[in-house]
Amino acid sequence: xxxxxxxxxxxxxxxxxxxxxxxxxxxxxxxxxxxxxxxxxxxxxxxxxxxxxxxxxxxxxxxxxxxxxxxxxxxxxxxxxxxxxxxxxxxxxxxxxxxxxxxxxxxxxxxxxxxxxxxxxxxxxxxxxxxxxxxxxxxxxxxxxxxxxxxxxxxxxxxxxxxxxxxxxxxxxxxxxxxxxxxxxxxxxxxxxxxxxxxxxxxxxxxxxxxxxxxxxxxxxxxxxxxxxxxxxxxxxxxxxxxxxxxxxxxxxxxxxxxxxxxxxxxxxxxxxxxxxxxxxxxxxxxxxxxxxxxxxxxxxxxxxxxxxxxxxxxxxxxxxxxxxxxxxxxxxxxxxx
Amino acid sequence: xxxxxxxxxxxxxxxxxxxxxxxxxxxxxxxxxxxxxxxxxxxxxxxxxxxxxxxxxxxxxxxxxxxxxxxxxxxxxxxxxxxxxxxxxxxxxxxxxxxxxxxxxxxxxxxxxxxxxxxxxxxxxxxxxxxxxxxxxxxxxxxxxxxxxxxxxxxxxxxxxxxxxxxxxxxxxxxxxxxxxxxxxxxxxxxxxxxxxxxxxxxxxxxxxxxxxxxxxxxxxxxxxxxxxxxxxxxxxxxxxxxxxxxxxxxxxxxxxxxxxxxxxxxxxxxxxxxxxxxxxxxxxxxxxxxxxxxxxx
Amino acid sequence: xxxxxxxxxxxxxxxxxxxxxxxxxxxxxxxxxxxxxxxxxxxxxxxxxxxxxxxxxxxxxxxxxxxxxxxxxxxxxxxxxxxxxxxxxxxxxxxxxxxxxxxxxxxxxxxxxxxxxxxxxxxxxxxxxxxxxxxxxxxxxxxxxxxxxxxxxxxxxxxxxxxxxxxxxxxxxxxxxxxxxxxxxxxxxxxxxxxxxxxxxxxxxxxxxxxxxxxxxxxxxxxxxxxxxxxxxxxxxxxxxxxxxxxxxxxxxxxxxxxxxxxxxxxxxxxxxxxxxxxxxxxxxxxxxxxxxxxxxxxxxxxxxxxxxxxxxxxxxxxxxxxxxxxxxxxxxxxx
Numbered sequence: 001x002x003x004x005x006x007x008x009x010x011x012x013x014x015x016x017x018x019x020x021x022x023x024x025x026x027x028x029x030x031x032x033x034x035x036x037x038x039x040x041x042x043x044x045x046x047x048x049x050x051x052x053x054x055x056x057x058x059x060x061x062x063x064x065x066x067x068x069x070x071x072x073x074x075x076x077x078x079x080x081x082x083x084x085x086x087x088x089x090x091x092x093x094x095x096x097x098x099x100x101x102x103x104x105x106x107x108x109x110x111x112x113x114x115x116x117x118x119x120x121x122x123x124x125x126x127x128x129x130x131x132x133x134x135x136x137x138x139x140x141x142x143x144x145x146x147x148x149x150x151x152x153x154x155x156x157x158x159x160x161x162x163x164x165x166x167x168x169x170x171x172x173x174x175x176x177x178x179x180x181x182x183x184x185x186x187x188x189x190x191x192x193x194x195x196x197x198x199x200x201x202x203x204x205x206x207x208x209x210x211x212x213x214x215x216x217x218x219x220x221x222x223x224x225x226x227x228x229x230x231x232x233x234x235x236x237x238x239x240x241x242x243x244x245x246x247x248x249x250x251x252x253x254x255x256x257x258x259x260x261x262x263x264x265x266x267x268x269x270x271x272x273x274x275x276x277x278x279x280x281x282x283x284x285x286x287x288x289x290x291x292x293x294x295x296x297x298x299x300x301x302x303x304x305x306x307x308x309x310x311x312x313x314x315x316x317x318x319x320x321x322x323x324x325x326x327x328x329x330x331x332x333x334x335x336x337x338x
Numbered sequence: 339x340x341x342x343x344x345x346x347x348x349x350x351x352x353x354x355x356x357x358x359x360x361x362x363x364x365x366x367x368x369x370x371x372x373x374x375x376x377x378x379x380x381x382x383x384x385x386x387x388x389x390x391x392x393x394x395x396x397x398x399x400x401x402x403x404x405x406x407x408x409x410x411x412x413x414x415x416x417x418x419x420x421x422x423x424x425x426x427x428x429x430x431x432x433x434x435x436x437x438x439x440x441x442x443x444x445x446x447x448x449x450x451x452x453x454x455x456x457x458x459x460x461x462x463x464x465x466x467x468x469x470x471x472x473x474x475x476x477x478x479x480x481x482x483x484x485x486x487x488x489x490x491x492x493x494x495x496x497x498x499x500x501x502x503x504x505x506x507x508x509x510x511x512x513x514x515x516x517x518x519x520x521x522x523x524x525x526x527x528x529x530x531x532x533x534x535x536x537x538x539x540x541x542x543x544x545x546x547x548x549x550x551x552x553x554x555x556x557x558x559x560x561x562x563x564x565x566x567x568x569x570x571x572x573x574x575x576x577x578x579x580x581x582x583x584x585x586x587x588x589x590x591x592x593x594x595x596x597x598x599x600x601x602x603x604x605x606x607x608x609x610x611x612x613x614x615x616x617x618x619x620x621x622x623x624x625x626x627x628x629x630x631x632x633x634x635x636x
Numbered sequence: 637x638x639x640x641x642x643x644x645x646x647x648x649x650x651x652x653x654x655x656x657x658x659x660x661x662x663x664x665x666x667x668x669x670x671x672x673x674x675x676x677x678x679x680x681x682x683x684x685x686x687x688x689x690x691x692x693x694x695x696x697x698x699x700x701x702x703x704x705x706x707x708x709x710x711x712x713x714x715x716x717x718x719x720x721x722x723x724x725x726x727x728x729x730x731x732x733x734x735x736x737x738x739x740x741x742x743x744x745x746x747x748x749x750x751x752x753x754x755x756x757x758x759x760x761x762x763x764x765x766x767x768x769x770x771x772x773x774x775x776x777x778x779x780x781x782x783x784x785x786x787x788x789x790x791x792x793x794x795x796x797x798x799x800x801x802x803x804x805x806x807x808x809x810x811x812x813x814x815x816x817x818x819x820x821x822x823x824x825x826x827x828x829x830x831x832x833x834x835x836x837x838x839x840x841x842x843x844x845x846x847x848x849x850x851x852x853x854x855x856x857x858x859x860x861x862x863x864x865x866x867x868x869x870x871x872x873x874x875x876x877x878x879x880x881x882x883x884x885x886x887x888x889x890x891x892x893x894x895x896x897x898x899x900x901x902x903x904x905x906x907x908x909x910x911x912x913x914x915x916x917x918x919x920x921x922x923x924x925x926x927x928x929x930x931x932x933x934x935x936x937x938x939x940x941x942x943x944x945x946x947x948x949x950x951x952x953x954x955x956x957x958x959x960x961x962x963x964x965x966x967x968x969x970x971x972x
Contacts, residue, residue, distance in 0.1 A: 016363060016366055016367075017363060018360065018363045018364050018367060018627070019356065019359050019360050019363045020359040020360065020362040020363030020366060021359070021363070059878050061874070061877060061878050088880065089880035089881070089882065090880070091880070092878060092879065092880040093878070093879035093880030093881070094880065097879070098875075098878050098879075100871070100874075100875060100878075102871050105870070105871040105872065106871040106872050106874070106875040107872060108872045108876070108889055108893070109872065109893065109968070109969060110889075110892050110893055110967075110968065111889075119881075119885070120879055120881075123879070123880065123881050123882060123885060124880065155968040155969070157968065157969045171879070172879075370771075370772075370775075469652075470656075472649075472653065473653060473656035473657060473660065474660075475952075475956075476653065476657055476907075476949040476950075476952045476953045476956075477657075477660065477945065477948065477949050477952070478907075478908040478910070478911030478912070478948055478952065479908075480911055480912065481911045481914075481929070481944070481945060481948055482664075482945075484930070484933050485664050485665070485933055485941055485945060486664065488933045488934065488936070488941075489664065489665055489936075561779070565781060568781065569781060569782075569783065569915065572781075572783055572915075573915075573918070573930055573933075573934070574934055575933065575934065588781075588783070588784055588787070591787075592783075592787055592919070595787050595790060595791050595795070596790070596794070596795060596802070596803070598795060600791050600795075603784070603787050603788075604788070604791075607781070607784040607787070607788070610781060610784065611776075611779055611780050611781075611784070614779040614781075615775065615776060615779035618775055618778060618779050619775060622775065
């Protein structure tokens with residue numbers, strides 16, 4: 001049994017527009033993956049591909065009009081979809097935890113750092129203030145915060161971005177979770193600080209033998225810190241496998257595009273120039289990537305199956321076997337440049 | 339031939355027409371907006387066709403029916419001068435809009451450019467403007483309006499001008515905030531890079547975007563102008579009797595309230611509450627439609 | 637220390653602020669065509685007499701000199717004399733302000749006690765029945781003019797039901813006012829042990845307080861709801877939810893973070909309400925500062941008008957200052 005198992009997850013945003021028409025944005029369309037202890041999964045894809053939404057679904061934090069319409073999420077064998085908030089609260093913050101991308105605004109501005117570290121423990125277990133305080137101090141040392149004793153008394157607004165992210169990591173890990181989701185943990189941090197925070201995180205995760213999902217735009221981060229990769233496009237995982245295998249031998253044209261189009265390996269900006277994402281309100285049938293795909297053919301009007309192309313390596317493409325051969329690097333980079 | 343084509347296409351029934359669906363959609367998103375629009379429309383129509391609706395001229399006196407309660411001849415009764423309250427309430431709509439619309443225009447004419455300049459130029463100009471607002475903030479607007487109108491003369495035009503000047507800073511503030519947010523946006527940055535002159539950037543890029551933020555305020559400010567102008571008239575400053583203005587009428591009615599002639603003050607007050615409520619609903623709803631943030635959070 | 641610095645900066649602005657206020661007050665009675673001298677002299681006065689009054693009042697001097705003289709005397713506490721009563725304006729203000737404050741403070745307390753909890757409750761479950769009802773109710777009472785609501789309340793509760801005393805001041809005619817301690821007739825008569833006076837004072841307070849606190853509660857509900865909604869939608873509340881915090885804890889965090897903006901809002905309200913209370917005073921013949929000020933405006937008693945406007949502006953500015961200080965204490969971000 002896997003630690004986390006997501007099966008055929010569909011999430012829709014349903015709303016009525018001002019013209020009284022029901023509009024459904026199909027944001028997740030059958031996301032399936034598994035994760036075991038000790039594994040680190042990198043989720044990549046452009047903005048709107050559904051990476052953060054997958055994370056929110058696992059955390060039970062879907063906002064407003066978003067609903068899980070189909071599929072299951074199992075954590076340690078327990079079904080999370082449809083769970084009531086009270087039961088969910090016994091799992092999130094302890095079993096599963098998350099680090100968000102805006103650390104400075106995510107700390108309660110009116111509570112001292114120590115108070116927040118103690119609070120997150122006392123919310124989940126009948127622990128004495130003294131014990132909680134000591135654990136908090138240990139945790140601050142673990143995330144390499146200098147003068148932890150003094151920092152316990154500090155206010156959030158006195159933190160730098162990198163410091164706040166370390167505090168957040170401390171809060172996330174203090175209850176000993178088995179699964180950590182890091183949702184773009186270093187966006188908005190200085191480049192020098194990014195590496196420090198990621199190295200720290202990787203070390204902590206490794207020593208605790210936790211499972212981790214890192215959501216990022218940065219293929220460099222994935223290749224450096226992750227064991228597995230899941231490439232998302234328009235709400236589905238189009239390719240997944242071991243990081244080295246997928247990056248060296250991509251079997252989906254989109255993955256290929258990602259790898260080739262990336263100046264300095266930062267996907268987000270360079271990426272949008274390559275092509276537009278499909279309109280989630282009017283999803284076409286068949287392969288969703290075919291409008292941008294240099295290999296598109298008649299067959300792409302039917303939904304591509306997930307083809308296993310290697311041990312633990314699968315891609316959703318009719319031409320999965322030919323991708324690397326049929327798409328010479330030069331042709332791809334030209335598409336990227338235009 | 340074309341007629342054949344058009345008749346061949348199935349015509350949607352009235353209820354399926356896109357206009358009706360649009361109205362239903364907006365009402366679903368903000369019932370308050372639709373309610374506000376309906377109320378304000380009714381008052382607008384009454385203001386325009388008041389002479390057709392009113393049974394009598396608003397200042398005609400009926401010496402035989404002074405202080406008559408509501409009867410078939412005088413639906414809302416008559417006041418101390420024997421004037422028909424119903425007719426006067428209807429004509430009162432004209433005063434309300436006649437003050438609110440020009441006052442709003444004046445607020446916009448003063449406030450929007452001031453906000454644009456303060457936000458775009460920044461620095462000393464911005465500081466000076468903000469400090470001036472701060473000083474004016476210390477004065478309750480109603481008392482300033484009272485003092486100025488009382489001191490400068492009792493005319494409708496003065497009331498409009500004073501109201502316009504007093505609330506212009508609100509629009510200046512809104513526009514200034516929008517400009518500050520927009521100034522660093524990619525849109526404007528690229529316009530600067532391309533080499534557009536400042537006035538062009540202000541006019542073509544910043545103005546349309548920042549006015550959007552001020553639209554919901556327009557209805558609320560009109561409601562405010564009507565409230566304050568009627569308050570002035572109630573106190574006895576500004577518009578004077580026998581003008582058929584709601585504040586004036588409530589002032590006249592206040593003298594009789596303790597002797598039981600309730601209708602003189604009650605009906606114009608109800609009309610006033612109705613129109614102000616309509617405008618506030620409209621403004622509140624417009625805010626809701628423009629910025630539906632409050633809806634999605636749990 | 638940063639607090640001291642901030643305080644110094646904040647206080648440094650008080651001086652130009654007060655000067656600005658005095659200047660606007662000064663200009664206020666000078667922009668109009670109303671002839672104060674003519675009123676003072678009366679219709680029988682000859683030309684020479686008018687000239688003499690002008691000179692006595694200093695109105696023959698250039699405008700800047702007049703302002704200088706005015707500012708100087710105001711700073712010394714001399715606001716001139718009311719021509720209606722012949723008494724110094726400052727005395728008139730001091731004898732009346734406690735009546736207004738009694739009405740104002742009780743109404744604010746009541747309006748806040750109703751408005752804040754209702755707004756918070758509405759924000760907890762937005763767009764549910766309670767929220768919709770409170771929203772419509774607050775919009776309606778926000779749209780009702782103060783004086784008209786007062787008139788209607790009088791009609792119903794005094795004339796119709798006979799529950800309320802007549803709208804003539806703060807005590808029954810037969811009751812003597814208590815010795816002044818706080819200025820509130822109700823509290824002072826309690827202190828003096830005069831139960832009859834206390835009952836009479838309370839009875840006279842009920843209706844105006846009810847009307848005015850309704851007027852105050854309406855925008856308070858709306859603002860509190862907006863503030864709480866913004867806090868509930870913030871990143872830190874979102875994270876608290878994702879970390880599985882209990883409902884109670886989340887509510888506590890949200891409340892604490894709503895406190896400062898709500899205080900700021902109530903302060904801003906309080907600052908303008910000393911003016912708004914005048915309309916309630918007018919209808920109930922309360923005899924406070926507001927009624928006196930409106931009367932002065934109506935009769936062109938320009939020294940009194942200046943005094944009234946000046947007191948309102950200074951009151952508002954000091955409320956803003958006090959609110960800023962409270963924020964300074966409650967808000968760690970300011971304490972840097």
